[in-house]
Amino acid sequence: MKIEIHVNCIECDGYGFVADRHPNDPSCQMVCCSECDGIGSKDYVDDYDSIVDAKEDWPNAVSFTYI
């Protein structure tokens, strides 16, 4: 069955925004994360027999949904 895997964005750690340069730089600004479009998470869809099987492949996932 198809399972949707919800994973925190690796680029922004789930915040949805990232620093555009080193945070110690005074002109540093937080900008919308281009990796997840500011959502903070990414969804993947894959075929698994159960959520348990999906968890083995996605140990860092936030949640799983049957679709």
Ligand SMILES: [Zn+2]
């Ligand atoms: Zn992101």
